[in-house]
Amino acid sequence: MTDWFLNLTPVMQALVATLFTWFMTALGASVVIFFKTINRKVLDGMLGAAAGVMIAASFWSLLAPAIEMTENSGGTPWIPATVGFLSGGAFLWLVDKLLPHLHSGFPMSEAEGIKTSWQRSTLLCLAITLHNIPEGLAVGVAFGALAADLPSASLAGAIALAVGIGIQNFPEGSAVSVPLRREGMSRAKSFWYGQLSGTVEPIAGVLGAMAVIWMEPLLPYALSFAAGAMIYVVVEEVIPESQLARNTDLATVGAMCGFAIMMTLDVALG
Template sequence: MISWFIDQGPVIQALLATLFTWGVTALGASMVFFFKRINRKVLDGMLGFAAGVMIAASFWSLLNPAIEMARQTSDHPWIPAVIGFLGGGAFLWLADQLLPHLHLGFPTSEAEGVPTTWRRSVLLVMAITLHNIPEGLAVGVAFGAVAASAPIDGVPAATLAGAVALAIGIGIQNFPEGAAVSVPLRREGFSRRKSFLYGQASGIVEPIAGVIGAAAVMMMQPILPYALSFAAGAMIYVVVEELIPESQLQKNTDIATIGAMLGFAVMMTLDVALG
């Protein structure tokens, strides 16, 4: 099975990897069949954990390889990293302004984006869907980078093991995300089945973004450092704008912070050990 995966092209690898991350989102959403509510302290710890994973992935799996790749063609390797990083944040900011969505724990009156009559459940799913776009993109770009990047001093700047580590890390933090959507919907009166369907639906965008990311860097290799940095910037935007504020909403700051530290440590371990 492993050798078969290695033999596939980067686009297929990205598709399979993001189908895995979507599957873990669905697995998390399935918790609604067992629980009607999540203890707020547990939820804040999980949100912090997800934030820690994304911060670590942004540097170890995306920004650092982008800078190393840029060293091959530029005397200023920080330029692609800065431009791509800020571009990723700008993209998420624009999507935030345009697409109606509602963050967990906030009343419907505080929905963001253009005004809409969408139901609260749809707005909640849209918020997590926006969150999942940079995650899928990051995984896709990481797999595309393996084939598109040239070795530096005989050492690959991007490795298949590193891309797999990123997919595993994103998958791990998708589990609490799926539960964080489906269980609150159940508490608001939705059936278990409908709550599950909404929860897993938030992850559908990841395979789409993953395939686009992998295909883009394969077709336009010079943009690779920018693409890696773009994905990192988009993920950091999500962490600072969404995950950290939501994890601190109920003042469980220590629990959320410990969760973030653990998430960072897990992702860093995966990336260094496998990448």
């Protein structure tokens, strides 16, 4: 790791890390420049892998450190983990009900959230944006935890989380741009909407880092909150979308591989 990154404040490190995760979303969206379609089996395998990464990150990078922090401080370890986890899921449930969005592969009649006249492209972009809120928040909270100088919060672990989230952002960018291109939108516009869905991550990352620095006692709750939000997204959106074309075995194998990759990254680097 270069010295310039090590010398940054945790908030700036969170910004750099989430700019990387946004870049990976943009990189995934850029496949639309070369391909008008993408093999559905390939996409389902990648979405399954993304789900596996998010599930592993939720425990190894967020819940486990939250439990350890509470134990080290003499608290009851399951309380912050449970309260934060359920609060994160409840928050995403509320956003899911309010924010207009449409999952890839579904007709306009099945758009979720408040009814609106927004175009299909906007609704598809907002669906992936919804995925990226907890991802950016998770990375930001992980880097913000470094300011607390706790044994369970390590720079290597935060970097591993950012790398894992970045890897799974690649198929999410493709999942926006390719369907838009297939429906007749230009390459430039398809790419624009695909990368746009990832721009929320640096915002959520910086806010997450600042929040835990300002409210250090709430750190275990914040880590668990991010975990709950990510699990909600995985169960409610990513896994069902990966199995929409009934490539269930492929999506499941992808999820297993994604989990193993993220677990290896976190254990090896964290």
